[in-house]
Amino acid sequence: MTRQTRWRPMAADDLAAVEAIAAQVHPGFFEAPEVFAERQALYPLGTHLLEIDGAPSGYMLSHPWRFRRLPALNSLLETIPAEADTYYIHDLALLPTARGTGAAGKIVAQLTELACEKGFATMSLVAVNGSLGFWRKQGFMPIDAPELAEKLASYEDAARFMVKSLT
Numbered sequence: 001m002t003r004q005t006r007w008r009p010m011a012a013d014d015l016a017a018v019e020a021i022a023a024q025v026h027p028g029f030f031e032a033p034e035v036f037a038e039r040q041a042l043y044p045l046g047t048h049l050l051e052i053d054g055a056p057s058g059y060m061l062s063h064p065w066r067f068r069r070l071p072a073l074n075s076l077l078e079t080i081p082a083e084a085d086t087y088y089i090h091d092l093a094l095l096p097t098a099r100g101t102g103a104a105g106k107i108v109a110q111l112t113e114l115a116c117e118k119g120f121a122t123m124s125l126v127a128v129n130g131s132l133g134f135w136r137k138q139g140f141m142p143i144d145a146p147e148l149a150e151k152l153a154s155y156e157d158a159a160r161f162m163v164k165s166l167t
Contacts, residue, residue: 003052005098007107010040010047010059017049017056025093029128029155031074038076039063039090045114046087050094050103058094060107062087064118070126070151070161086163087115089125108138116166123164128155132162140164 010018018036022029040047043063050058063077064084071077071090089111094104115123127135132142140162145152152159 003101004054005050005052005101005103007048007050007060007103007110009044010049012037012040014049014056014059015040018059021056021059021093021095022091024095026091026129029073035074035076036061042077042080046111048107050098050107052098052101057098058092058103060092060111061090062111063090064088064120065124067122067124068145068148068161070148072151073154085120087111087118087120087123089123104134105138112164112166121165121167123166125162126152126155127160127162128158130158132160135162138164
């Protein structure tokens with residue numbers, strides 16, 4: 001039986017499901033409900049909910065940002081900087097039932113297209129939870145950034161800053 005898998009724009013009504021998914025997928029990376037709500041309100045183009053057979057099964061939070069200036073975990077942005085120069089992937093979370101469906105690669109491709117349309121030269125992110133291999137397959141490369149060491153360590157010891165060139 002084929003499962004119906006689709007990404008759709010995230011709505012404010014989805015935030016409770018997003019919080020529940022985050023609690024299951026990222027138990028060591030707590031973010032307050034206000035963080036999810038603010039990301040969705042500030043840049044709705046970059047927030048998506050994955051549904052499998054109509055059930056929330058994952059989410060994506062992304063937005064324009066400043067290159068090599070990582071937002072702190074569990075912090076409010078207040079605004080998208082006018083001088084944003086990278087497209088930042090804040091979080092991609094999939095429940096176990098969504099893994100292996102190809103959904104993660106699809107949303108990254110969709111956001112890559114959006115970042116190109118908006119004129120960004122790069123996309124960037126912090127890889128955690130053993131996701132380095134996945135992000136490499138999506139075209140992201142780890143970048144040495146000693147100035148980010150303290151902030152990266154606030155995620156986890158293995159956290160890596162990664163960049164994908166769009167030019």
